[in-house]
Amino acid sequence: MITVHLPAPLRDCCEGASELAFPAPSLRAVLDALEQRHPSLHRSICDETGTVRRHVNLFVNINHMRDCNGLDTPLVPGDVVTILPAVSGG
Amino acid sequence: MANRILLCIGTKKGLFVAESASPRRRFTLRGPFGPGVAVYSALVDTRGTPRLYASSCNPFFGMKVLRSTDLGKTFKETKSAPAFSKEDGRAVANIWSLEAGGNRKELWCGVEPAALFKSRDGGDSWEMVSGISNHEHARKWHPGNGGLCMHTILRDGKRVHLGISTGGHYLSEDGGETFAAANQGIGAGFLPDPFIEFGQCVHKIARHSGAPGRLYMQNHGGFPEHPGIGVLRSDDHGHTWRSIADGLPSDFGFPILVHPHDPDTIYVMPLEAPTRTCPGGAPAVWRSENGGGSWKKLTQGLPKKESFFTVLRDAMDIDELSSPALYFGTTTGQLWFGREGGERWECLFDSLPPIHCVKVTVV
Numbered sequence: 032m033i034t035v036h037l038p039a040p041l042r043d044c045c046e047g048a049s050e051l052a053f054p055a056p057s058l059r060a061v062l063d064a065l066e067q068r069h070p071s072l073h074r075s076i077c078d079e080t081g082t083v084r085r086h087v088n089l090f091v092n093i094n095h096m097r098d099c100n101g102l103d104t105p106l107v108p109g110d111v112v113t114i115l116p117a118v119s120g121g
Numbered sequence: 122m123a124n125r126i127l128l129c130i131g132t133k134k135g136l137f138v139a140e141s142a143s144p145r146r147r148f149t150l151r152g153p154f155g156p157g158v159a160v161y162s163a164l165v166d167t168r169g170t171p172r173l174y175a176s177s178c179n180p181f182f183g184m185k186v187l188r189s190t191d192l193g194k195t196f197k198e199t200k201s202a203p204a205f206s207k208e209d210g211r212a213v214a215n216i217w218s219l220e221a222g223g224n225r226k227e228l229w230c231g232v233e234p235a236a237l238f239k240s241r242d243g244g245d246s247w248e249m250v251s252g253i254s255n256h257e258h259a260r261k262w263h264p265g266n267g268g269l270c271m272h273t274i275l276r277d278g279k280r281v282h283l284g285i286s287t288g289g290h291y292l293s294e295d296g297g298e299t300f301a302a303a304n305q306g307i308g309a310g311f312l313p314d315p316f317i318e319f320g321q322c323v324h325k326i327a328r329h330s331g332a333p334g335r336l337y338m339q340n341h342g343g344f345p346e347h348p349g350i351g352v353l354r355s356d357d358h359g360h361t362w363r364s365i366a367d368g369l370p371s372d373f374g375f376p377i378l379v380h381p382h383d384p385d386t387i388y389v390m391p392l393e394a395p396t397r398t399c400p401g402g403a404p405a406v407w408r409s410e411n412g413g414g415s416w417k418k419l420t421q422g423l424p425k426k427e428s429f430f431t432v433l434r435d436a437m438d439i440d441e442l443s444s445p446a447l448y449f450g451t452t453t454g455q456l457w458f459g460r461e462g463g464e465r466w467e468c469l470f471d472s473l474p475p476i477h478c479v480k481v482t483v484v
Contacts, residue, residue: 041182
């Protein structure tokens with residue numbers, strides 16, 4: 032299973048859950064699963080073209096996806112995907 | 122009997138709702154709703170039980186539409202917000218306008234990049250209006266500094282007028298199925314040929330139901346080499362336009378309003394083009410009572426100096442009481458209130474976040 036940690040502003044999209052768990056072989060598969068199971072959560076992470084929103088960061092364990100293989104980063108059971116908004120200014 | 126005035130104030134940090142009994146002696150404020158997220162458009166839909174709508178334009182998590190069924194005491198997100206199809210290739214970057222449609226639950230919504238969406242269920246689902254969103258000009262429009270936004274939707278029976286910055290004025294005469302550019306007389310002072318078919322930076326368009334065919338426009342003016350292109354009027358349903366800027370201190374500005382009971386009375390807020398702030402640091406609303414033939418400066422109660430704010434395109438409105446009051450919000454977070462059609466001004470709230478839009482309704 033992959034554990035997906037959600038930031039507080041997005042928990043209303045999945046009945047208040049702070050984390051979700053399901054099997055997925057890649058980061059892209061995580062987003063595909065979210066699109067099926069929690070479409071409003073997916074819309075908050077990705078725009079309608081499927082691109083991860085500019086100010087949303089996806090981490091695999093402690094590594095940003097851009098430092099891995101992007102959405103094609105492979106996952107293994109036990110991995111943790113953390114979704115966080117970028118740091119904000121005023 | 123109408124007895125309450127509701128003000129929706131969209132700001133950089135969320136939506137505020139102010140409310141007063143009809144003498145308008147005191148306004149109470151609540152909010153922010155959608156806290157921390159910019160609101161660029163609001164609508165008080167008075168068809169049937171009043172509903173309030175606001176766009177919530179989140180730079181992190183995308184666009185939402187907020188809806189209230191209790192006169193702005195609480196808001197919830199609608200089930201979905203306008204979005205392009207995955208195949209379209211565009212992504213909604215902002216929601217600039219929300220307007221009531223023809224049927225009870227129909228809403229129209231203008232977005233950035235410029236496109237039009239329609240909801241038939243009060244905002245829970247949306248479909249793109251392809252007649253304008255996929256118009257042959259659509260991929261040729263360019264954004265100005267504010268983004269490529271569809272900010273004005275005016276419905277007039279089968280006619281629909283759209284204002285797009287930077288696209289110009291588009292007119293449908295078949296209820297919104299098809300649209301044509303209608304920009305004759307509207308200048309684009311930032312182009313080598315200012316009088317082009319489309320691509321003008323229209324700022325706002327207004328009309329009055331009592332003057333069929335007449336429209337007023339605040340266009341992007343402020344070009345010394347093209348004087349007077351900023352404030353315009355049409356008397357033929359928007360097919361042709363002429364300047365009514367003579368007598369104003371600047372033809373640059375963003376909002377334009379029509380008096381609710383007199384189609385000849387209009388209001389603008391001239392700004393200095395280089396700074397987009399009040400001329401000489403002294404804000405003034407200017408009123409014409411003859412359809413733009415002449416103008417009068419309204420300043421009583423407004424600061425006389427050292428005020429360098431901007432009033433954005435949707436940040437001025439007028440209520441519909443027998444002696445209507447004007448309201449405008451500033452980018453410095455002040456909400457000003459002008460009794461007797463703007464004759465006497467007072468500051469209702471002086472420390473809100475930067476204000477993007479102000480919508481007032483009597484319920």
